[in-house]
Amino acid sequence: MHKSLYVLVLSCLQCCGYARFILPRVPDVVHPPVPDHDEELFDPEESPGLFEGDMALTNEFYNYWRVGIRWDIFPNKLWINGTVPYVISPLYEPSDLVTIYKAIRIINFMTCVRFVPWNGKSKDYVLIWPIKYPKGCWSFVGRFGGAQIVSLQAPDHKGPNCLGTEGRAIHELMHALGVFHEQSRWDRDKFVKIHTDNIIPRFISNFDKQSLENTTYSFEYDFDSIMHYGKYFFSKKKGKPTITPKHADVKALGQRKSMSKGDCLKLNDLYGCLKNPRTRRKYYNICNFMGL
Template sequence: MFKIKEKKFKFLQKDVNNKIKEIIKKEENPSPTIAQINRGLGHNFYQGDIILNLKQAEFLFSKFNLKRNRRQAINSVTFPTSLWLNRTVPYTFGNSISEERRTRIRQALSFWADQTCLNFREEELFQSNPSETRLQFGKGNGCSSYVGKQEGDQYVSIGEDCDQFGIITHEVAHALGFFHEQSRWDRDQFVSVSLDNIRHGYEDQFDKESEEENDNQQVPYDLGSVMHYSECELIISKSLKCQNVNFDFLDAFSSPDAHNPVLSAKEPYNQKTMGQRIAPSFLDVLLMNKRYMCLDDCKSRGVECKNGGFPKPKDCSQCICPWGFGGKFCDERGSSVGSNSNCGETIKVGISF
């Protein structure tokens, strides 16, 4: 379903890399990453921006089999009971959230609502008869979220510099049940981790889940996921030449030592897709739809989508298309990054098939 001829695949990946460079070059002052925003707060969070509930923390720091069973414990608590099973996610805003920031958060929620079968219902902070469980967006310290549905008002921090579309959709994805992409059990097939380049004390942030506990719904590993760490995440020293905006597709083959990242893609033309915070990728959207069984809504009446696309859950006559494809049936070449197409308009950068 997701296979594309190798030559076309490499051409598309090179094109993706060039598009990302164009976007970055247009930014005189590139937006900081979540790790940069949360610098100094890192030890308060799991994996840099995840808030643990009491049960998760107890499992994590249990004196029994701490290292081996840490992630398995988290997953046993988190899935499947942490999903929003009725597909409706109530939310509210804390008083610290400005109207401008509320608008950006609503845009991020609208993205997930439009691309999946999920619905988001806004409530007043102090309304009578509020939902028993709801997301409460606040301007706390940094960018952070719990993973999956919790009890009561569930805090999502959209702090200073966190109000970027890609970051907000990232934190919302945590709240909907997503961990980081690079913690998948099959990660080592696609990226190498240089432990010597990781800041001291943060090495365990790159632990993997076990195959038994990590259900990825058969969705391929995605270096372009909005949930993936960047190549420089938790780098030990700024002196390491890691964030090279002028990285070139061919340089990856001719100059393998040109930079020293924490994460290195096994296929070098994918190197600069890691850590993008532009928008959720096609595979992020596919996984969310599979996780919440949204694809079942169009099983008997959905349009037949080509090239790995799938019917849009809330309008089965439309297709959601992988990056590089467009048209009603995903059988045409997609439009450029940043254009206003109707199919996959905001999920076009950094896709791995």
């Protein structure tokens, strides 16, 4: 890193309060490794070898997840008091840092969840880092314990990757908070059609849905969710949709711009923001006015 850039990054870190200690070292390669693939064919959110493309999970979740992790089953996966300490890699360019900070500020403003600079002491925290292998946009789901990676691949000569806008960062940070993909809901077949013939065979399982007994939802299906797959995710061939809406008035699926109204409500509900009489009206209003 150029000295001037390093000084600028350190200044940003000091402003956020965590440059008074040594930043953690993160390996370029995260184990276990995942299968290699043709980089030209894949969106950085579709990393092969991870659950549904961009989620690092353990088997304990498969039978219990819903719109978000069931805290009654896995209370240890909840971020205590809705507070998430974080560290951002100094390897990012200043413009990429701005994009990541915007994502954090949006979540902090629209919900009662609080991402706060790591104080060097908290045992559990998020490391936002451009991991080289498996590279791409991916995250663990819920509080995993210790230093927890959120991989956000920086822009390169091929494109913006995870940081063209703050939307990709919001998507992965929501995974880290315990939120899963929208199209995996048990009731999704009422709203979307899965075109299995167009899906790369080894990724068909990424389109599995959960049974009603394992999933409960307080909100309607959200076509505009930042957590929803796009029409061509894991497609065999360009232009071949893998998932399409069944409602004629719905023209697009998913987006990576910002939280939808539904995303905002779900995240606030997951962390109890809507149960508190003092904050319920505030967050309902924010979600209604600021959600896409």
